[in-house]
Amino acid sequence: MKKSLLYIGLCIFALNTGCNDKDFLNVPPSNVLQNEQLWNDEGLILSVLADLYDRYPDRQTDPNNGIPSMVTQTIDNWAEFARFDEAFASENGQYWRHSSREYNYVFPGMIVAGNIEITYWDYAYIRELNIFIDKCATSTKLKQEVKDRFIAEARYLRASVYFEEVKRVGGVPLILQPLEYDYKGDPAYLQHARAKESEIYDFVISEMDSIKKYVPASPVSKTRVTAGLAQATKIRAALYAGSIAKHGVTTPQVSLPGGEVGIPSSMAAKYYTTALQTAQELIGSGSYSLYKKNADNVTQNFVSLFIDKGANPEVIFAKDYKLQSGRVQPWTLWSQPRSNAEEQQGGRLNPSLNLVQSFELLDNSFAPLPVKTAGGDYIYYNDPQDLFANRDPRLAATVILPGTEFKDKKVDIWAGYIKKDGSIVTGSNFGAKAKLDGVNDVQVVGFDGPVNNLEFSAQTGFIVRKYMDPTVGSGRIGTQSEVWWIRYRYAEVLLNAAEAAFELGQAGVAADYINQVRERAGFKTPLTAAQITFGRIVHERKVELAFEGHEFWDMKRWRLAHIIWNGRNTDLTLTPGDETAVSTRVFGLWPYKIYDPGSPNNGKYVFKQILPGAVTAPHEFRLGNYYGFIMDDIRNNNPKIVKNPNQ
Amino acid sequence: MKTSSYYTLFVALGLLFASCKKDNYKAPSSTFSGRLVYQGEPINVGFNDVYFELWEPGWGKSSAIPMSVSQDGAFSALLFNGHYKVIIPASQGPFRSLSDKTTNTDTMLLTVSGNIKQDIEVMPYYMIRSPKFTTTGKELTATFRAEKIIKDVNARDIEKVALYVCKTQFVNPANSIKSKEVSAADIADPANISLQLTIPDVVPLQKTVFARVAIKIAGVEDMLYSPVQEINL
Numbered sequence: 069m070k071k072s073l074l075y076i077g078l079c080i081f082a083l084n085t086g087c088n089d090k091d092f093l094n095v096p097p098s099n100v101l102q103n104e105q106l107w108n109d110e111g112l113i114l115s116v117l118a119d120l121y122d123r124y125p126d127r128q129t130d131p132n133n134g135i136p137s138m139v140t141q142t143i144d145n146w147a148e149f150a151r152f153d154e155a156f157a158s159e160n161g162q163y164w165r166h167s168s169r170e171y172n173y174v175f176p177g178m179i180v181a182g183n184i185e186i187t188y189w190d191y192a193y194i195r196e197l198n199i200f201i202d203k204c205a206t207s208t209k210l211k212q213e214v215k216d217r218f219i220a221e222a223r224y225l226r227a228s229v230y231f232e233e234v235k236r237v238g239g240v241p242l243i244l245q246p247l248e249y250d251y252k253g254d255p256a257y258l259q260h261a262r263a264k265e266s267e268i269y270d271f272v273i274s275e276m277d278s279i280k281k282y283v284p285a286s287p288v289s290k291t292r293v294t295a296g297l298a299q300a301t302k303i304r305a306a307l308y309a310g311s312i313a314k315h316g317v318t319t320p321q322v323s324l325p326g327g328e329v330g331i332p333s334s335m336a337a338k339y340y341t342t343a344l345q346t347a348q349e350l351i352g353s354g355s356y357s358l359y360k361k362n363a364d365n366v367t368q369n370f371v372s373l374f375i376d377k378g379a380n381p382e383v384i385f386a387k388d389y390k391l392q393s394g395r396v397q398p399w400t401l402w403s404q405p406r407s408n409a410e411e412q413q414g415g416r417l418n419p420s421l422n423l424v425q426s427f428e429l430l431d432n433s434f435a436p437l438p439v440k441t442a443g444g445d446y447i448y449y450n451d452p453q454d455l456f457a458n459r460d461p462r463l464a465a466t467v468i469l470p471g472t473e474f475k476d477k478k479v480d481i482w483a484g485y486i487k488k489d490g491s492i493v494t495g496s497n498f499g500a501k502a503k504l505d506g507v508n509d510v511q512v513v514g515f516d517g518p519v520n521n522l523e524f525s526a527q528t529g530f531i532v533r534k535y536m537d538p539t540v541g542s543g544r545i546g547t548q549s550e551v552w553w554i555r556y557r558y559a560e561v562l563l564n565a566a567e568a569a570f571e572l573g574q575a576g577v578a579a580d581y582i583n584q585v586r587e588r589a590g591f592k593t594p595l596t597a598a599q600i601t602f603g604r605i606v607h608e609r610k611v612e613l614a615f616e617g618h619e620f621w622d623m624k625r626w627r628l629a630h631i632i633w634n635g636r637n638t639d640l641t642l643t644p645g646d647e648t649a650v651s652t653r654v655f656g657l658w659p660y661k662i663y664d665p666g667s668p669n670n671g672k673y674v675f676k677q678i679l680p681g682a683v684t685a686p687h688e689f690r691l692g693n694y695y696g697f698i699m700d701d702i703r704n705n706n707p708k709i710v711k712n713p714n715q
Numbered sequence: 716m717k718t719s720s721y722y723t724l725f726v727a728l729g730l731l732f733a734s735c736k737k738d739n740y741k742a743p744s745s746t747f748s749g750r751l752v753y754q755g756e757p758i759n760v761g762f763n764d765v766y767f768e769l770w771e772p773g774w775g776k777s778s779a780i781p782m783s784v785s786q787d788g789a790f791s792a793l794l795f796n797g798h799y800k801v802i803i804p805a806s807q808g809p810f811r812s813l814s815d816k817t818t819n820t821d822t823m824l825l826t827v828s829g830n831i832k833q834d835i836e837v838m839p840y841y842m843i844r845s846p847k848f849t850t851t852g853k854e855l856t857a858t859f860r861a862e863k864i865i866k867d868v869n870a871r872d873i874e875k876v877a878l879y880v881c882k883t884q885f886v887n888p889a890n891s892i893k894s895k896e897v898s899a900a901d902i903a904d905p906a907n908i909s910l911q912l913t914i915p916d917v918v919p920l921q922k923t924v925f926a927r928v929a930i931k932i933a934g935v936e937d938m939l940y941s942p943v944q945e946i947n948l
Contacts, residue, residue: 169889170763321806321934636888686889691936692806700778714806714936 108209113218120200120225121292123193125232126387126555126617136178139185141617143387143535143553144397146417149615152623152633152687153651155532156418156680160523163682166654169635170688173697173715176236176620187699188236190229191243197226198246213282220282224293224301227275231305234268235621238695238712239328242271261708264327266335269309273342276302287355290383290552297385299350300556303343307564308625310339314571315627322627322694324713329695340568344577347565351581356558357381358588366590370465374535375551384556389549396548400537405468406498406524407480407515410543415516418528419467419614420654421677426644427463427611432593434607434645437657439675446674452482452659455675461590466614468531470514470659470673475538480514481526483658486674488667492660498525504663518658520681527680528656534615559585559612567605575600582608606647624694635688640677652686655679690714746830747799748791751808753839753864757788758810759940761929762885767803767835769794769825784808786885786943799825803837809932809939810839811869839939840865840932841873846941848926853914853948855880857928859941861905873899874933878910879926882917884943886927892917899933914948923947 096102106112126142129135141148150157150165157165177185200222207215226244233240241260249255263271276298285295313336316322323330331339350356359382362369373382389395404414421437428434437455438447449455452471456463468474470481484494485504495502499515517525541547566581575597583594585608595604609622623629632651641649656678662669692714703709751758751765768779769792779802784790801823803812813836815823823835846859857878863870875898879891888894895912902908914924923945929938 321936637891637894688889701776704776704778715804 103203107203107207110210110214113204113207113210116200117218117221120193120197120222124225124387124555125188125190125193125229126553131179131183132181134181136180136186136190138178138188139176141615141620143399143551146399146402149417149532149617150654152620153420153422153654154614154619155420155423156528156654156656156683157416158418158523158525158527159416162416163521166680166683167685169685170690171693173692174699175693175696177696187696187702188233189240189698189702190233194226194229194243195246197222197229198244201226202246216282217284220279221293223275223279224283224298227272227279228301230268231272231301234265234272235308235624236696237698238324238330239263239265239268241706241709242268259706259708262326262328262710265312265329266309266327266331269305269331269339272305273302273309276305287384290380290386291388294384296350296353296355297556299346300384300561303347303350303561303564303568304556306339306343306346307568308621310336310343310568310571311625313339315625319627319630319691319694321691321714324710326710328710329712337572340571343568344565344572344574347561347568347581350561351565356384356561358558358562358584360588366461366588367465370462370589371533374554375537377550377552382558383552383554384558384561386552386554388552391547391550396550397553398545398548399535399551400542400549401545403532403536404543405474405479405516405526405531408475408477410541411545413524414543415524415526415531417532417615418526418656419530419532420528421530421657422640422651422655423610423614424463424467424469424530424657425640426607427460427466428607428645430458430460430591432591432595432599434643436640436642436644437675439657439677448662448669448672448674450672452673452675455673460611462611464533466532466534466611468533468536470529474531474533474536475540479516479526479531481516481518481529481531481659482514482673483518483529483660483676484512485663486660488664493663495519497522505665518656527682528654529658529678530656532615554616559588560618563605563609563612566600566608570600570602570605578605585612603645603647607645627694629689629694630691633687633689635686637686652688653679653683655683743793743795745794745796745827746791747794747825747827748789748830748832749834750790751784751788751810751837752834753810753837753842755834756842758808758837758839759786759788759843759927759942760784760808761887761938761940762786764887764937765808767801767807770800770802771795771797772800773798786940794827796828797826799827801825801835803835806936808837808937809841809930809935810837811865812837838865840871840935841930841939843928843930843939843941846928846944848944848946850914850946850948854911855914855926855946856909856911857926858907858909859928861908861930863905871935872933873902873905874931875899876902876908876910877929877931877938878912879929880912880914880946881925882921884925884945886925886940886943892924914946917948921948 125138126140127138128144129137131137147157147162149155174185174187177188180186201219204218239262242263247258280295280298283293283295287294287296309331313331313333316330317333359373359380362372389397403417406415425436441447456469464472468479484492486492493502493504493512495513496519499511500513501509502512504510513519518527518529519525535551537549537551542549562581562585566578570578578600579595579597631648634650636650636652638650638652640655643649658676658678659673662672664670695712697715698709698712765784766781769782770777770779782790782792802821812821842862842864844860844862849856875896877894877896879886879888880893881890882892893912893915895910926944926946927940929940931938
């Protein structure tokens with residue numbers, strides 16, 4: 069007892085005699101970096117910047133970890149490509165894309181915890197970019213040019229976010245400083261009204277002008293900001309603004325009196341001129357050129373354009389991936405043909421017949437695929453590929469067609485046998501076998517399908533090829549692919565220039581730019597100035613930029629979205645070159661083999677146009693979809709925010 | 716020992732059953748119902764096309780209660796008793812909302828206490844008068860008169876008229892198995908519009924199909940419909 073008293077006494081004594089030296093308590097933390105440490109170290113700033121780059125608004129994240137995931141078409145979000153009419157989603161969990169008629173008004177937004185889609189309102193990211201810009205400027209130990217480049221890169225990202233905001237919800241509050249609350253109970257000074265739609269575009273354009281001089285002038289990097297990228301972004305922004313000004317006239321309801329939505333048509337020429345002039349500067353600089361490494365095989369050339377990461381002269385800005393680094397993408401895993409898949413899955417993204425038939429013939433004319441004669445009889449083909457003969461070579465480079473190869477193996481896409489009496493013998497699984505004319509166990513369906521409602525089978529008769537990685541292992545869950553996702557490429561710049569020139573009445577200039585892209589694609593006869601119409605421009609972008617996430621934004625800015633996705637149960641158009649043709653449902657084209665021993669047609673292929681079973685509703689893009697719904701909680705927090713029209 | 720464990724078990728069971736009530740609010744029980752009408756006649760609209768908003772102020776953060784309008788212009792909702800504001804968004808419906816006489820704005824005040832039935836008067840651009848559906852075999856003919864209601868500066872033209880045939884009573888262009896749309900330029904006399912189509916074979920076989928005629932007004936997204944007509948085949 070006495071002993072323990074002694075110990076207690078000792079303890080109290082020890083506690084009381086702790087030092088009173090101030091320095092002792094002011095230990096710098098060893099697990100958090102201080103402002104002055106971080107902002108004076110080039111390597112540390114670069115890693116902060118890398119995180120900010122990683123959150124560029126096409127990111128796919130786990131939204132439960134705090135950073136919202138974007139609803140957008142990108143290489144690690146295949147299913148979003150099936151949202152409109154480019155493709156069908158061959159996976160059980162994704163058929164809703166073809167059975168729901170209307171798009172939510174918040175679409176396209178971002179996904180937050182609980183997998184809820186909310187308005188794209190990414191001010192958390194904007195705030196971090198603002199803080200970065202502010203703090204980086206306080207750095208004293210960095211070289212001026214290094215500091216300027218970092219700040220310019222953050223400003224590029226900030227402008228990209230505002231560009232994305234204006235595309236999705238129209239004018240938003242333009243916040244260029246980190247805002248701080250003073251805890252005095254009145255947050256009114258933090259509430260900012262929405263800027264005009266044109267002001268946001270003007271901001272993006274002017275930011276690109278001013279950051280250009282601080283970033284490398286030559287294309288030294290494809291994944292960081294360069295002067296070429298600043299110009300390409302400026303062109304895209306100016307073109308978007310110009311087309312909203314010009315084509316917005318057709319939908320006067322899609323505007324707000326304060327200009328938060330809608331751009332006056334008087335500003336169209338100014339924006340188009342900016343776009344064209346900047347494009348001419350970028351084209352004239354010679355920094356980029358079209359990819360032509362396989363000039364003797366135009367189809368292979370167009371395939372390689374997307375998967376060749378070595379000195380690719382066409383790529384301006386890409387999101388890069390690397391094997392065995394944790395940063396790989398599953399595009400090939402998801403959509404690899406089931407017949408030579410490296411896992412028990414694949415075949416997900418099935419391009420639609422709507423898209424396939426828009427690829428024109430080599431004589432520059434449009435025609436549906438010839439599957440039936442004028443008399444209504446089938447046309448018989450020895451090889452399924454023959455149906456697609458004399459089409460734009462980009463078709464075979466964008467889509468895996470029946471009878472073509474992937475990874476040096478022929479795909480096996482055919483839906484069954486058609487007998488002489490017209491009856492069909494088919495099965496319900498990959499490569500299913502059945503009894504055919506007394507012979508047992510005959511394969512009656514291809515190993516890639518198509519079988520209706522069988523996930524991973526090519527339910528439209530096609531599989532996507534663009535961005536598919538032919539490397540061994542690209543289809544394995546444990547390996548996946550390091551093919552990059554191209555955000556900006558030179559061909560888009562040419563098409564942007566062509567569109568701006570056309571809208572400014574310079575059809576000759578437009579023809580020159582569009583012909584460069586078409587010549588590379590494999591067209592021998594250039595288009596004349598008189599042949600350049602608005603429909604031609606729409607069409608060229610549709611086929612050149614398919615599966616690159618452009619279609620939706622293009623249809624929106626041209627105010628065509630509510631016309632082509634009008635909610636009507638319309639059959640597939642017979643005029644694929646018509647830019648206003650309704651395309652509310654995705655169609656497929658199934659090859660069948662003829663079983664008719666003794667007939668010359670025995671073993672030949674015929675094709676049937678079908679509507680996949682999961683396509684049960686036509687898409688309807690309502691006027692209120694042009695600009696996303698700004699949710700009630702945003703407007704409760706800031707009463708100055710006005711609602712978007714038509715919702 | 717055995718007894719005590721039984722006691723424990725009973726006490727535990729008792730605790731489980733006697734726990735607090737699930738909810739301390741009663742479910743809403745007052746019905747607010749009515750129709751969108753013009754001079755007492757209901758405005759027929761498309762399925763899931765038109766909605767309006769109820770706001771209940773005084774709860775801090777405000778959020779609208781959406782009210783869907785069914786095909787025959789009717790609506791109903793279960794609400795708590797209280798004071799509400801009714802707003803028909805300007806973009807909704809083939810009509811203009813009238814400004815309210817008490818508030819002089821687009822906002823209508825509504826006090827819910829017990830069940831109430833109240834029609835909302837609106838100003839349609841057009842009315843579909845005397846729609847008639849006649850069949851000879853598979854040939855369906857619909858006739859009606861389009862009466863222009865708004866004739867002042869806010870008047871709008873007809874963009875097209877249409878006849879839709881569906882398998883179910885939800886008749887709209889998305890569900891139609893056959894439709895006929897005629898643009899305004901091809902309408903000779905709005906007082907005597909006639910649309911024909913051939914009803915296709917229905918798979919699986921049905922004894923009846925449903926049809927409606929509709930007017931698409933230029934610059935207005937939601938269409939104006941006739942009442943649903945069941946047609947015997």
